[in-house]
Amino acid sequence: MTAASTRKPAGDQPANVRRRDREKTKAEILQIAFEEFAENGLLGANADAIAARAGITKRLIFYYFSSKEELFIAVLEMAYGRMRQAEESLHLETLAPEAAIRRLAEFTFDFHQDNPEFVRLVAIENIHRARHVARSETLQQMTRPIIGQIERVLAKGKDLRAIRPEVDAHALHATLNALSIFSVANRHTFEAQFRWDMSSPEAKARQRAEIAEVLWRYVRSDAASPAEDED
Amino acid sequence: MTAASTRKPAGDQPANVRRRDREKTKAEILQIAFEEFAENGLLGANADAIAARAGITKRLIFYYFSSKEELFIAVLEMAYGRMRQAEESLHLETLAPEAAIRRLAEFTFDFHQDNPEFVRLVAIENIHRARHVARSETLQQMTRPIIGQIERVLAKGKDLRAIRPEVDAHALHATLNALSIFSVANRHTFEAQFRWDMSSPEAKARQRAEIAEVLWRYVRSDAASPAEDED
DNA sequence: GCTTTAATTAACCTGATGGATAATTGCTGT
């Protein structure tokens, strides 16, 4: 597609005239690269395709992001940044222990359900043994403050004897992420093998409730329920 | 069954003379392709590399498996077959409910820990939206009988009032798989971001216990005590 | 207006890779 033919007076930006806007162009590349990487993986994603979809030349991609891997890292940074931002809107501190745990579970589940591209991206990065995360200072310092929130919820819950004292924030976070991510990431093999729907709204609602239940039953104090001898 | 076993030994096999053994060659290709696919993904795996490692010509790969995708399907079939085989050695029926659940949890966790290539392969297949599983009759009929085992454990547990009546076998299986797979598949991003070890023997032991705990606390009846106290 | 700089484009290069063609060679039954 050739650009630069019709020249509109441009109250708004005409789509076919290349506006020289560094930041906007970079952002567009990033967003489309995000989608392409999530869809096709690090190797499968294609610079020509990204350029075509962004309406720019391939060269421009390498101009702003020096290599495919650098672009991938930038995409990861953006994707993780969005999650982090979403997590900031969670305010668990004000809630009672059970409500806080359930809200945390449902929020995490919802986020992954709503952002399957992000889940795919994380899976892809894990296939590559997280070598891009390892290479990015930004991504490592981006260690999510969600752990802090969880710790506070647990502390409060333990104080109130609603939550078992042994429960660890990291472990809880891992468990919750495992359940939430799995229901998006491994949906396909599961559905194909068990003919078990994981994608319909009803199925999702069921899983959402299930995960909250698993989590709460895991953390809640035994005193509030059956007596039990621990290992 | 081919008459391959009637081959005369021809002395000792010189390493550089290709032994004409259809089944053996196919099996070798499969095993090496399994490793290469698990390591590098569907696109990343390289036919030349597989051939080189197997000590054969690339052409031979396409002779036995008509395309790369077919080879990948064959690899999936082999890998899932192995898991299924392992699952057969589980005998949960004889155990008491809690013991059965814990054994199931630990077995599943161990299997994934011991077969990270399998876990990677499943992740890769999910990135491809399980289109190869969908294409293979074999893989779909290979629906694992583990579900049956779980159902029997749950039925017995419910009978004894040790397990809640609402617990579903599929959901339980999904939960367990989520936790087990996650601790292998998403280990890398997790470790990189949280500087949290998931790979050392101690960490694995901790996770193993954790998962059994999560599972049991999820299924156990609210009324009954864990010591199978019938009222 | 002219210069300078930075954003953008067009065209090219090159290594890799899946797959194809065709020749060859070892096994097995007769």
Added chain:
DNA sequence: ACAGCAATTATCCATCAGGTTAATTAAAGC
């Protein structure tokens, strides 16, 4: 011992895709 066939090899090829070289052009400053 030899034909026939199946297993295996050596080579070639077209295409794709990441990255590069060099020219072009929009905008900001003087």
